[in-house]
Amino acid sequence: MEIVIHIVTVLVVLFVVLNIAAGLIWVERRLLALWQDRYGPNRVGPLGLMQVAADTIKLFFKEDWVPPFADKGVFILAPAIVMLTVLMSFTVLPFAPGMQITDLNIGLLFVLAMSSLGVYSVVLGGWSSDNKYSLLGGLRAAAQMLGYEVFMGLALMGVVLMAGSFSLRAIVDAQSKMWFIVPQFVGFVLFLIAGAAEMRRLPFDIPEAESELVAGFHSEYSGMKFGMFFVGEYVGVVLISALISILFLGGWHGPLLPPIVWFLIKMFAFIAFFILLRAGLPRPRFDQLMSWGWKIMLPLALANLLVTGAIVLAVK
Amino acid sequence: MTKIFVDGRPFDVPENQSMLQACLTLGFDLPYFCWHPALGSVGACRQCAVKQYRDEKDSRGRIVMSCMTPVAEGVRISIRDAESVSFRAAVIEGLMQSHPHDCPVCDEGGECHLQDMTVMTGHAYRRYRFSKRTFRNQNLGPLVNHEMNRCIQCYRCVRYYREYAGGHDLKEFVLRNLVYFGRQNDGVLENEFAGNLVEICPTGVFTDKTLKQHYTRKWDLQLAPSVCVHCGIGCNTSPGERYGTLRRIVNRYNGEVNGYFLCDRGRFGYEFVNSPERLRQPRLQKGGQGETADGPVALVHARKLLDGGKVIGIGSPRASLEANFALRTLVGQERFFAGVEDEEHRLTARMLEILRSGLARSPSLGEIEKADAVLVLGEDVTQTAPRMALSLRQSVRQQPFELVDKLQIPRWLDHAAREAVQDAKGPFFVAAPHPTKLDDVAAATYRASPDDLARLGFAVAHAIDSSAPDVPQLTDGVRALAGRIAEALKNAKRPLVVSGPSLKCEALIQAAANVAWALCRAGKPAALSFTAPECNTLGLGLMAARPLGEAQQALKSGEADTIVILENDLYRRAPREQVDALLASARHLIVLDYLETSTTHKAEVVFPSAPFAECEGTFISNEGRAQRAFQVYVPEGGIRAAWQWLRDLLIASGANGAAAWQGVDDVLKTLAGSLPAFSAVPQAAPSAAFRMAGEKVAREPHRYSGRTAMHANINVSEPKPPDDPESPLSFSMEGVSEQPPPALIPFFWSPGWNSIQSVNKFQQEIAGPLRGGDPGVRVIEPAKPTEPDGPAGPDGNARADFLGAPPAVFEPQPDRVLLVPIYHVFGSDETSQRAPAIRELTPKPYVALDSEAARRFGLNDGDLAEVAVNGAVERLPVKVRDGMAAGVAGLPVGLPGIENCRLPAWARITRP
Amino acid sequence: MFSIIRTLWNVLLHSFQPRVTIQYPEEKPYLAPRYRGRIILSRDPDGGERCVACYLCAVACPVDCIALQATEDPTGRRYAEFFRINFSRCIFCGLCEEACPTYAIQLTPDFEICEYDRQKLVYEKEDLTISGPGKYPGYNFWRVAGVKIGGKDKGQAEREEPPAEIHSLLP
Incomplete structure (x- = not known):
């Protein structure tokens, strides 16, 4: 019986997450249009909502083309990795009290591990395409992930120190009085930036910068393989937004409204924020990106950890 | 060479030129109107003004007309000088005052010298606000259109028409700004070279009336270098096609042959290509009833008829070398008959023998123009070889030019030179049975029957060289005339004798040869020119075909029972009964032709062959110059080149060697290999493999319009342009951007020079040969004398014996x-x-x-x-x-x- | 850093600005008379065809989508025997209109000429010719040009003297 409930939970989470990710395609286009004084998709279905369905159908019916020069096995594997790793992270997220697939005591580490593994999909996809643009995209992705992963983890250590646990549920519970965004504001900002970089969202979409690299690591992908990269990115946005809500904004905590609503409000606010970033900011140069990560963000994260550690020690 | 300075830069230019000519040779863009390379300078239009400076210190200079200024050592001029620039702009503004604002409906538009020069001088806006003078036009016949409002009074037309071409019925009228160029009354322009007014006129006063029926701008024509097929001279032409029909012919400059001019037959005769009488599909006929068939069906049918192997072929002097040779290969040398009247066949063979084994060389038209004493023996050149008559007309100026030289007047200073010589003409003698159009420049004419004309020739030869056969019973008058002619020829530097087969009199040809050879023996570089009746008469003659008369015997004796006739209407070659008898005694008759003729009606199988504009072919002119005519466009329907039909028949009947004939090049290679007389023919034009910078030569100008719409009514998806694996030209606007070799120039165009005068940019020297040499290769040369530098003499291989004997005196009959x-x-x-x-x-x-x-x-x-x-x-x-x-x-x-x-x-x- | 935040704030403020998109099929946009849409052939004020078949539009066309053939009526007035525009190739650049010396060919603000069948995008003269003078009322090429056509003899165009008497020798 336990197992059945677990499976149902898993399936519900999977269904909801995937639907949110797919819906995000529509949300993002509408929001971008709103901020650019346009309408965005508004023809297919009410408010253009069926645009997602139309796009999905289109993707399914496109020719599933594997270039003859590509490394076939790796080429097919790469898009699967991205979906797999991102979805795996959702297993440990507490959406509301009792709404969680599993509460690992090292939940946060698990999430970080999964997001690190995600880089393989990009690197392998870029390498197996046997195309100079794809390879360059893959290389950039590797370098970028490496640089931003380090301080992403470090930025979260402040939260861990304050909560005293790696369990995400424990971290949410630790915020019942005060959200960590207040004491850990620097960590929040660092994580926000690192999250965007980790998900290769604009302005950090350098691995697929279309003005330089055609479409970067997924230049050669088409049909549903491309679709997996595409949806994987949106699932990633959902994941990072959910994580931010959980780690810094108290997760489901909030007055009046049921916990899950609070959680969703917070999460969607950050999703909207990521879309706003895309609407507002230009893409930096790759060397700027790298020096920004290593020379500013990393020292800042270390300093934040040091100060937090010192304060926590002093208070205890 | 002389050194001149143009805008401070030194240049070496040839002497005896005007500054304008030198500047154009050097590639400068200097506008002009009244000057023409063939007509010389009169300084009437004031358009070619430049600044001339005394020496390098002179900065003021003075404006001179470059066309009136001879080049001289150290002369300094400036083209870019501001004052001369504004002078030229002012001149053209004046010329344009009354120009009628009708360029959109003017046939000259787009290839107008006036447009080019106006753009060149920068006159862009009209300031003249007053009323324009107008003229009524005249109907000048079916060839040339007249639109006088456009005239800028450069006088080129009357100078060409009267002074160059010898016409009388075009002249200037009225005075001041009302000067009018036309005839006294409406009527057909009488001169046979009136069509050249179209190119001589710098604007649209005289335009091509046949073009007007299906008007197309120059930039929309698809063109190819071609050769005129309407007589034996082989003038170079550029036929232009649009929407699948031939639209017009313009002159293609060849310094050695036609120069700047064509005759009206050559310029306007092209329309037969568009004729409704064209054969467009193979046809199988029986008893007068015909049905069209597809090519393969007709080939299978024809092959069956050829199966017996007892086939004779009748060639044609209007078919290309390739077609004739293909037929000759199909039927075998023994069964290849010349498709001409026997007498003409014999005379052609005799002329070839004379030209190939004799002493005198057959001259090009360029050389004919330079001849300074001419005897025309029994030939009405204006009618049989028109373009040659125009050259002969220029030759009478050669001797008077010596006086011009003595007065130190440059020859190109046209008005002064003509004033100096007045009516003086060089020795030019015409002997013909009736008045000819060249009589007006002749020093003496002689009218007699063909035999008597030959007797005069023999007498002249005897008067030059007493070892030549003497002429008995000569009247004193004729003897005196012969003596006078002999004297003139002997005293000339470059004497010329012209004769031909048109009177069907062998003695005439022998007499002409004797005169030329006598001159050669006297050490004169005499030239001997025979006219040829058709475009490939000499080519067919060199193939050593059997005379047509023997075909009848061949059929009767059972040697053959099937006839293949190549592009030939036998009913024009022999009396009707004879042809009827010949065709009746054949069991099967296969005819290849492009027009319906009486002969095609009798055929069992008719193959539609391609006339000159629709296929490639090589022709040998009366000079012995092999020239290639390229295909202009791909014809619709089942039309193919005659040699291609014959090749397929050859393949069908098992001759595998012919399968290698992919293009004209391959046929010519086989021809050159099997008949030594033709060994040089393949060099007449670059082979199909020729490329410049990896590209073919484009047949279409780069501004060719309507590609994506011209066939859109049939199918909106454009067809691929046809391939042309057989020639170095492409049916496209894509091709080399440089100047192609002279034999491959489809049309003359140069940036800023849209009119035919852009030929200036293609010549080594203005009015000289094209860059890379004038096209064509001579295949007939006289035998070489053994002494390398000595005059052709009676020794060595050269034949020196005088030919024949004078015929008897012609006796007029009272009743006949x-x-x-x-x-x-x-x-x-x-x-x-x-x-x-x-x-x-x-x-x-x-x-x-x-x-x-x-x-x-x-x-x-x-x-x-x-x-x-x-x-x-x-x-x-x-x-x-x-x-x-x-x-x-x-x-x-x-x-x-x-x-x-x-x-x-x-x-x-x-x-x- | 501040500029980034300001940028984001400014972008966010666009949420409250009106949209510039025009919802086309329901809402028709205003197109200026000089908009470069469907090509037409106009007529002169007298109702005659303005096109004199000079081929300048065809040669100006960068995609070579105009083909025509000139012909003349018995009085010498030149016109197009056929005039074809392949709109499936046309790029609506307007160079034909600029090249036209008689204001005959004009681009109009109509752009709704889509077809499912490309072949239907081939317009012949009958499809192109309209009944009026289009954007340029008043101009008639034949009144200016010094050629004779039916109804207008030599010397009757604008600013022309009567034809000269060619057999006169009077100064």
Whole structure:
């Protein structure tokens, strides 16, 4: 019986997450249009909502083309990795009290591990395409992930120190009085930036910068393989937004409204924020990106950890 | 070479040129109107003004007309000088005052010298606000259109027409700003070279009226280098096509051959290609009933007919070398017959023998122009080889030029040179049975029957070299004339004798050869030019075909039972009964031709072959110059080149060697290998493999328009442009951007020079050869003398024996006349006759009588006469033509209705 | 850093600005008369065809989508025997209109000429010719040009003197 409930939970989470990710395609286009004084998709279905369905159908019916020069096995594997790793992270997220697939005591580490593994999909996809643009995209992705992963983890250590646990549920519970965004504001900002970089969202979409690299690591992908990269990115946005809500904004905590609503409000606010970033900011140069990560963000994260550690020690 | 300075830069230029010519040779863009390379300078239009400086210190200079200023050592001029620039702009503004604002509907637009020069000088806005003078136009006949409002009064037309071409019916009228160029009254321009006004006129006063029927701008034409097929001269032409029909022909400059000019037959005769009488699909016929068939079906059918192997082929002097050779290969050398009258065949062989084994060289038209003493023996050149007549007309200026030189007047200073010589003309003698159009420049004319003309020739030869056969019973007058001619020829530097087969008189040809050889033996570089009746007469002649008369025997003896006739209407070659008999005795008849003829009606299988604009072919001109005519466009329907049909027949009948004939190049290679006379022919043009910078030569100008719409009504998806694996040209606007080699120039165009005058940019030197040499390769040369530098002498291989013997004196008969052929530039040629514009000018059949003879037969001008000749009786109107030789009457050649009368022949003329 | 935040704030403020998109099929946009849409052939004020078949539009066309053939009526007035535009190739650049010396060819603000069948995008003269003078009322090429056509003899165009008497020698 336990197992059945677990499976149902898993399936519900999977269904909801995937639907949110797919819906995000529509949300993002509408929001971008709103901020650019346009309408965005508004023809297919009410408010253009069926645009997602139309796009999905289109993707399914496109020719599933594997270039003859590509490394076939790796080429097919790469898009699967991205979906797999991102979805795996959702297993440990507490959406509301009792709404969680599993509460690992090292939940946060698990999430970080999964997001690190995600880089393989990009690197392998870029390498197996046997195309100079794809390879360059893959290389950039590797370098970028490496640089931003380090301080992403470090930025979260402040939260861990304050909560005293790696369990995400424990971290949410630790915020019942005060959200960590207040004491850990620097960590929040660092994580926000690192999250965007980790998900290769604009302005950090350098691995697929279309003005330089055609479409970067997924230049050669088409049909549903491309679709997996595409949806994987949106699932990633959902994941990072959910994580931010959980780690810094108290997760489901909030007055009046049921916990899950609070959680969703917070999460969607950050999703909207990521879309706003895309609407507002230009893409930096790759060397700027790298020096920004290593020379500013990393020292800042270390300093934040040091100060937090010192304060926590002093208070205890 | 002389050094001049243009805008401070030194240049070496040839002497004896005007500054304008030198500047154009150097590639400078200097505007001009009244000057023309063939007409010289008169300084009338003031357009070519430049600044001339005394020396390098002179900064003021003075404005001079560059066309009137000779080049001299150290002369300094400036083209870019501001004052001369504004002077030129002012001149053109003045010229444009009354220009009628009708460029959009002007046929010259887009290839207008006036447009080019206006753009060149930068005159862009009209300031003149007052009223324009206007003129009424004249109807100048079916060839040339007249639109006088456009005139800028440069006088080029009348200078060309009167002084160069010898016409009389075009002149300037009125005065001041009302000067008018036209005829006294409306009427057809009489000169045979009037069509050149289209190119001479710098603007749209004279335009091509046949083009107007299907008007197309120059940039929209698809063109290819071609060769005129309407006589034996081989003038170079650029035919242009649009929407699948031939639109017009313009001159293609060849310094050695036609230079800047064509005759009207060549320029306007092209319309037969668009004729509704064209054969467009193979046809299988039986008993007069025909049905069209596809190519493969017709080939299978024809192959069955050829199966017996007893086939004879009849070639054609109007078919290309390739086609004739393919036929010769199909039927075998022994069974290849010349498709010409036996007499003409014999004369052609004789002319070839004379030119190939004799002493005298056959001159190009360029050399004919430079001849300074000419004897025309028995040939009405204006009608049989028109373009040569224009060159002969220039030759009479050669001797008077010596006086011009003595007065130190440059020869190109046209007005002064003409003033200096007044009416003086060089020695030019015409001997013909009737008046000719060249008589007006002749120092003396001689009218006699063909035999008597030959006797004059023999007498001249004897007078030059006493070892030549003497002529008995010569009257004193003729002897004196012969002596005078001999004297003139002997005193000339470059004497020339012109004769030909048109009177069908072998003695004439022998006499002409004797005169030339006598001169050669006297150490003169004498030239001997024979006209050729058709575009490939000499090419066919060199193939050593059997005479047509033997074909009958071949059929009768059972040697053969099937005839293949190549592009030939036998009914024009022999009397009707003979041809009927010949065709009747054949079991099967296969004909290849591009026009319906009486012969195609009799055929069992008719293959539609391609005329000159629709296939590639090589022709040998009367000079012995092999020239390639390239395909202009791909014809619709089942039309293919004759040699391609014959090749497929060859392959079908198992001759595998022919399968290698992929293009004209391959056929010519085989031809050159098997007949040594043709060994040089493949060099007439670059092979199909030729590329410049990896590209072919484009047949279409780079501004060719309408590619994506011209066929859109049939199918909106554009067809791929046709491939042309057979030639170095492409059916496309994509191709080399540099100047192609001279044999491959489809059209003349240069940036800023849209008119035909852009040829300036293609010449090594203005009015000189094209860059890379004038196209064509000579395949007929006289035998070499053994002494390398000495004059051609009687030793070595060269043949020195004088030929033949003078014929007996011609005795006029009281009751009969000798009918001699009279040729007509419009009408005597088989193909141009089918062009509507030419047909309009073709005379109706007639019999020409001297007024004395007419009186004797009781006939008046216009009366119907019964002419009994060769056993047939024709009813023809009489045309009284004074000046015909005594006892001689004339009958036009080749006119529809009387095309198969063999002449000369004795005839009885009676009142019906 | 501040500029980034300001940028984001400014972008966010666009949420409250009106949209510039025009919802086309329901809402028709205003197109200026000089908009470069469907090509037409106009007529002169007298109702005659303005096109004199000079080929300048065809040669100006960068995609070579105009083909025509000139012909003349018995009085010498030149016109197009056929005039074809392949709109499936046309790029609506307007160079034909600029090249036209008689204001005959004009681009109009109509752009609704889509077809499912490309072949239907081939317009012949009958499809192109309209009944009026289009954007340029008043101009008639033949009144200016010094050629003779039916109804207008030599010397009757604007600013022309009567034809000269060519057999006169009077100064």
